[in-house]
Amino acid sequence: MLRCPYCGWPEEEPVATVSVHPTPSGVTLWTRCACGSLQTRVLRGSRAIVTARSRPTKQAATA
Numbered sequence: 001m002l003r004c005p006y007c008g009w010p011e012e013e014p015v016a017t018v019s020v021h022p023t024p025s026g027v028t029l030w031t032r033c034a035c036g037s038l039q040t041r042v043l044r045g046s047r048a049i050v051t052a053r054s055r056p057t058k059q060a061a062t063a
């Protein structure tokens with residue numbers, strides 16, 4: 001199982017979905033990890049693959 005390199009959170013269990021963007025090539029999701037790192041995911045079938053991620057935020061996520 002893939003885990004966040006910053007906090008070890010399982011990537012298959014996103015803490016919060018920030019936004020969902022249907023595009024011609026598929027659905028792109030933005031999710032936020034437990035450490036505050038923003039993740040860009042692309043839906044592949046029933047799985048959302050993380051394609052990019054930001055560094056964790058300094059402040060605690062209050063979502």
Ligand SMILES: [Zn+2]
Binds near residue numbers: 005007008009036037
């Ligand atoms: Zn994390």
